[in-house]
Structure formats: structure tokens, C-alpha cells
Amino acid sequence: MNHLVITFIGPDRPGVVDTFSNIVKQNNGNWQTSSMHHLSGFFAGIFEVAIEASNTENLSSELQSIEGYTVHIEKAVTSASQKADIVLELTANDRSGIIQDISSVIHHQGGNLLKLVSAQENAAHSGQLMFKAKAQIAVDDAKIESLIAALENIADDLMVDISQ
Structure with missing residues (x-):
């Protein structure tokens, strides 16, 4: 069984996910984890497919022939998930460079950023532009407190909450 990680980007239009998922189904693939977003008139995404080795080449060819979309496919080496x-x-x-500041602190504190979802939102009362993010991080238990403290030290206004 092959595990393929597929990324794509192209102009947003109705039926894009239906097109991709239909090709996966026709090639007997199993659509697994995915994340897709509309961004400034484009539709971009990443998804993982489990597929028999004998169907991999045809699936790849059909996905890459979707008109108007740039598709990149990598064969994953499966390992125990972290x-x-x-x-x-x-x-x-919100301010320029905030993602770089956050990712740098996570890296320097020995953390591994597994997932990051961020957005800009207007504050409820002031209308000021706010940065909001949810991050999954793998880090040794002994380093959690120092990681949070280092993140909070990036700026006076940065709030860090642990959630599940």
C-alpha cells in the first residue's frame, strides 16, 4: 500500500473537491487526512491517499491532468506518528512577522510544530485586526512551561492558552 501526499492550487470554482475525490475513488484510493482553503480567489489544499501500488501511477496521472490546477504528489514513508x-x-x-516569531520560539525551545491554523479577525469592540492561531506542538513534558513562557515573551499582547 502506498501513501501519497497530494498538494494542489488553482482558481476556485464549484466542484473542485468533487473532481479530486472522484478521481481518487475511481482509482480505488482511500482519501484520508485533508485540509483545504479558499485563499484570495484560489482554492488550495493538501490531502493524503492510501492506494495500492498498482493504481498509483494512474491516480497520479489523472490528478495532474486536472485543468487549471497545479498538483504535486509525494510518496510518503510511513512511520509511527508523533x-x-x-x-x-x-x-x-496582528503584525508583520508574527508567524516567524512564533515558529522560531517553538523551534528554539525544542518543539516540533505539527499543525498550524491561523487567521486574521477584527476585535469585537475596537475592530482592531487580531491574529489568532491554533498550533499542535510535540514537545517534551519538561519543556512545556518554558515554551509557553517564551511564547508569551514575544510581545506583551500575546496570549497563550492550552486547549485540547
């Missing part, structure tokens, strides 16, 4: 030790919710006034 468990996310903590999930953090981060909120701050």
Missing part, C-alpha cells in the same frame, strides 16, 4: 503533546491557542494584535 503524538502532539500540546495544543496552543494564540491571540495577539
Whole structure:
């Protein structure tokens, strides 16, 4: 069994996911984890497919022939999944470079950023642009407190909450 990680981007239009999922189904693939988003008129995503080795080449060819979409396919080497030790919710006034600051602190504190979902939102009362993110991080238990403290030290307005 092959595990393929597939990324794509193209102009947003109705039926895109139906097109991709139909090709996966026709090739007897099993659509697994995915994340897809509309971004500034484009539709971009990443998903994983488990598929018999004999069907891999045809699936790849059909996906890459979808008109208007750039598709990249990588064969994954399966290994034991690394468990996310903590999930953090981060909120701050939005500013340039905030993702780099956060990812740098996580890296330097020995953490591994497994998943990051971020957004910009207007604050309820002031209308000020806010940065909000949810991050899954694998980190040794002994380093959790120092990681959170280092994140909170990025800026006075950065709030860090542990969630599940």
C-alpha cells in the first residue's frame, strides 16, 4: 500500500473537491487526512491517499491532468506518528512577522510544530485586526512551561492558552 501526499492550487470554482475525490475513488484510493482553503480567489489544499501500488501511477496521472490546477504528489514513508503533546491557542494584535516569531520560539525551545491554523479577525469592540492561531506542538513534558513562557515573551499582547 502506498501513501501519497497530494498538494494542489488553482482558481476556485464549484466542484473542485468533487473532481479530486472522484478521481481518487475511481482509482480505488482511500482519501484520508485533508485540509483545504479558499485563499484570495484560489482554492488550495493538501490531502493524503492510501492506494495500492498498482493504481498509483494512474491516480497520479489523472490528478495532474486536472485543468487549471497545479498538483504535486509525494510518496510518503510511513512511520509511527508523533503524538502532539500540546495544543496552543494564540491571540495577539496582528503584525508583520508574527508567524516567524512564533515558529522560531517553538523551534528554539525544542518543539516540533505539527499543525498550524491561523487567521486574521477584527476585535469585537475596537475592530482592531487580531491574529489568532491554533498550533499542535510535540514537545517534551519538561519543556512545556518554558515554551509557553517564551511564547508569551514575544510581545506583551500575546496570549497563550492550552486547549485540547
